[in-house]
Structures are given as structure tokens and as C-alpha cells.
Amino acid sequence: MNTAAAFADFRRYPLIFALTAARPLADRVQVTWADGRTSPFHHQWLRDNCPCPQCVYSVTREQVLEIIDVPEDLAPAATRLDDEGCLCVDWQDGHQSRFDPGWLRAHAYDDQSRAERLVNKPKSQLWRRDLQLPVFDYRTLMDDADALLQWLLAVRDIGLTQVRGVPTEPGSLKLIAQRISFIRESNFGVLFNVQSKADADSNAYTAFNLPLHSDLPTRELQPGLQFLHCLVNDAEGGESIFVDGFAIAEALRQEDPEAFAALCEIPVEFRNKDRHSDYRCLAPIIALDALGQVAEIRMANFLRGPFDTSVEQMPRLYRAYRRFIALTREAQFRLVQRLEPGQLWCFDNRRTLHARNAFDPATGARHFQGCYVDRDELLSRILVLQR
Known part of the structure; x- marks a missing residue:
């Protein structure tokens, strides 16, 4: 999977590791990846980042939803992985969210995922007089x-x-x-x-x-x-x-x-x-x-x-x-x-x-x-x- 159109972004997010499980907890959903990593996603974070056309305008790919417009204690009625490996959340108010695993992995905020992104962040290459001038x-x-x-x-x-x-x-x-x-x-x-x-x-x-x-x-x-x-x-x-x-x-x-x-x-x-x-x-x-x-x-x-x-x-x-x-x-x-x-x-x-x-x-x-x-x-x- 390598999707972009369903998300508020023009980039594509390749599938690095598939989702293997989604476990509901009191204030979050904890997912497990094929490489064994686990990533928690708080309910507010998931609802805030719902990519559906009701929450994101498909033309500009900019968010329409403001998190203040949903209850602070909103929780899923059900969570599951669908046949395409996406995380699906059915909310108690009837709203449905579907998250691509490539996008979800790219934005996971467990310590290991954040450290990984930091390592891969572009870094300045310091130089002195012996610089091989580009x-x-x-x-x-x-x-x-x-x-x-x-x-x-x-x-x-x-x-x-x-x-x-x-x-x-x-x-x-x-x-x-x-x-x-x-x-x-x-x-x-x-x-x-x-x-x-x-x-x-x-x-x-x-x-x-x-x-x-x-x-x-x-x-x-x-x-x-x-x-x-x-x-x-x-x-x-x-x-x-x-x-x-x-x-x-x-x-x-x-x-x-x-x-x-x-x-x-x-x-x-x-x-x-x-x-x-x-x-x-x-x-x-x-x-x-x-x-x-x-x-x-x-x-x-x-x-x-x-x-x-x-x-x-x-x-x-x-x-x-x-x-x-x-x-x-x-x-x-x-x-x-x-x-x-x-x-x-x-x-x-x-x-x-x-x-x-x-x-x-x-x-x-x-x-x-x-x-x-x-x-x-x-x-x-x-x-x-x-x-």
C-alpha cells in the first residue's frame, strides 16, 4: 500500500511494516506492527487526524474539523484492521475513521518512532577551509x-x-x-x-x-x-x-x-x-x-x-x-x-x-x-x- 489521496497531504507513505493487531485501552488504541513495535494512539489524536472527507477538504487537503467540536471523552465503540490492513475506528457518536498503515507509522509518536524520525532528520554538514565546494x-x-x-x-x-x-x-x-x-x-x-x-x-x-x-x-x-x-x-x-x-x-x-x-x-x-x-x-x-x-x-x-x-x-x-x-x-x-x-x-x-x-x-x-x-x-x- 502506498496511498495519499485519503489524507491531508500530497505525499505518499510507503508501507514499511504492516499492522498486525489493534488493542483498545482506556484512553488510547495500541497497535502492533509486523516488526514487533507497539505504538499507542490516544483517542483524541486519532479523532483529530481523521482523514475522511467530512474532516479534511479533499481539494485543499486541509483540515476542516476542530477538535473542540467533538467531546473530550469521545471513545471508540469498536476498532479493527480491515482487509487492506488499515486501522478502522467506529466512534461512539457514529463517526468512522480509517487510517492507512504507511501514514500511521510515519506519524507514530511512541519513543522509538520519534527517535527514528529525529535520526533521519536532515542535518547540517559542518565545514572548514578544506570544504570540497559543491x-x-x-x-x-x-x-x-x-x-x-x-x-x-x-x-x-x-x-x-x-x-x-x-x-x-x-x-x-x-x-x-x-x-x-x-x-x-x-x-x-x-x-x-x-x-x-x-x-x-x-x-x-x-x-x-x-x-x-x-x-x-x-x-x-x-x-x-x-x-x-x-x-x-x-x-x-x-x-x-x-x-x-x-x-x-x-x-x-x-x-x-x-x-x-x-x-x-x-x-x-x-x-x-x-x-x-x-x-x-x-x-x-x-x-x-x-x-x-x-x-x-x-x-x-x-x-x-x-x-x-x-x-x-x-x-x-x-x-x-x-x-x-x-x-x-x-x-x-x-x-x-x-x-x-x-x-x-x-x-x-x-x-x-x-x-x-x-x-x-x-x-x-x-x-x-x-x-x-x-x-x-x-x-x-x-x-x-x-x-
Whole structure:
């Protein structure tokens, strides 16, 4: 069995192990699988997840039922396995639910099943200067869905990729970014031009060296993916520098747990101001997810406001902040590479910190174009391609 249509989902759930028994208990149904595992399902959980057309709208596959609309003490009148191996529940109020075993196993919440899902959850692959940079071909990515998926998985898991063979006409970047999803516009535009100019509204638009940073840490939600596409690069200098911010954070966690905790706990304000806008965001430099794993780095020293924390916390914050930056300057973490015309970087802006060496505009032209796509769009595109 490998069904999807009866459930509020567009994915399919292969049958890994068949159901062999269903045993009613006081507040739950306990099922046994062919591999010997037992999984309890509380009555409210089963009723809440009924996939029938009365509870789920078949067009959108979104839930119609709200659990508050059934009695809290609702219990089955009968439970059984049907001829197709599905769990069937006849409720006391006359409602009937039928659960596919593939779907049920995929959502079982016994300790063993939850641990299994956690192990299989995608994990970040931390890297240092010796990273074997994932490189992809532009034309292949534009034409081949399988290659596109491999690229996006590399962006998700490694956080830094390069694409080669990209046309060098201005605006070409938009086509490959839209292979993922729509582009996120900012006050710098849909596509922004990275060039030295006299009336710069960002240090990025100068010939200065740029220290390692994430873009737009001044926003409540930093852009997820950043693209930098090289159109012309005749100037001396200007090499790109990258570090894995997650690797830096984990190194700090191992070396100095107290400093790591300080950067997770004490918020810092980042500011981005010009003649027409003024963006500010107060947030910690390191953000953790619900499982305690590093999920985001927010860092741009040139966009940072004065630290504002208690007298007692100020020395703690400075010590942690200095150590974090010191780690990013260690050669073991830094990947340095010059980007040539027709090449682009695509990286996770909320993970991979990027920098640029100073360049000399008197020695030649240098023109990059960039854009942003949110991380949610990357993850959604991966799931759709994996169907």
C-alpha cells in the first residue's frame, strides 16, 4: 500500500511494516506492527487526524474539523484492521475513521518512532577551509529537475554552493533564482548591483574590505538564501571569503560553553539606515531551534548598534563577541576564492558568513548582481521535487 489521496497531504507513505493487531485501552488504541513495535494512539489524536472527507477538504487537503467540536471523552465503540490492513475506528457518536498503515507509522509518536524520525532528520554538514565546494552547471540546473534537487539539497545541508556557466548579461540571475521560487525584494531592490559608487548606501557598494557578515541582520527575518552573480571582475583583489557560521558556533560551544550561551541569550541590536529607510532588529547573534541546534547566525559588525545590556552582563557579552569574531578569522575556518564572470555563489545567508577583500577599482571594472530567496521557499521546493 502506498496511498495519499485519503489524507491531508500530497505525499505518499510507503508501507514499511504492516499492522498486525489493534488493542483498545482506556484512553488510547495500541497497535502492533509486523516488526514487533507497539505504538499507542490516544483517542483524541486519532479523532483529530481523521482523514475522511467530512474532516479534511479533499481539494485543499486541509483540515476542516476542530477538535473542540467533538467531546473530550469521545471513545471508540469498536476498532479493527480491515482487509487492506488499515486501522478502522467506529466512534461512539457514529463517526468512522480509517487510517492507512504507511501514514500511521510515519506519524507514530511512541519513543522509538520519534527517535527514528529525529535520526533521519536532515542535518547540517559542518565545514572548514578544506570544504570540497559543491559546484553545479547552470544549463543542467535549468533543464534537469534531478540536478536541481541535488543543488538545493547541497544548499540546505552545506550552506555554500557555486554555479558555473551562468550568462553574464545583467538580469540573468533572476532566471536561476526563480528555479527555486520568487525573489524576496528589499530596500536594495529585487536584484541589487554590487559595484563601487560614490553615493553608496551600504559598505557593500564601496571598494572597502567587508568583514564576515550575514546580510540584513537588521530585519526580523534575515533572508534565507543569497545569490551573488559575477558579470565582470577585472579589478585586482575582491576575493570572496566564507566561513560556516554553524561550525564557528559549535566550536565556541565546545571551547567555551559560557561564551556560547551569552551569544544565544543576550540580544544585540543591528541597524541599517540611509536617507530613506531605518531598519532595526534586536536579537541574539546565535539562534537555536526547538531541539537546541544552531539554526541561525546574525552578524554584521558594521551594522551593529552599541551593546545595551546590564552592567553585570556587559563584560560577558564582549568576551563572547570577541571570541566569536576571533574564531572567524582563523585560517582553518575560512574558504577564500575569487569569483569569475559567469559564476555565482548561492549560500545560506542565515548560516554562512561572507566577506570580501578590498579591491582596487582603478585596475578594472567589478560588477556583481545579487538577490535573496527565503529559506522557506528552498525547503518547500525540495519537498515538492522529492515527491
